[in-house]
Amino acid sequence: MYSCTSVIDLLDENRQTASSSKTMTKRLAQLSRERDSLQSENSKLILAKSKLESLCRELQRHNKVIKVKAHGT
8 A cells, every 4th residue: 555655756756747748748849840940941942952053054054055156256
């Protein structure tokens, strides 16, 4: 049989665990939102990088055409 102190200790431990669980749940939600935001930002940066690379290739092609025309005239 449990003594009064052990029951009180268990209740206190239960309250602490519940409080810790609530805090960790809030932290998890915060980190999940942060992760989602960073993933979204990363996707936008990857898209911007791809567009810049495409524009660079197009510019290189144009430069090559201009050089060929300049030497051909």
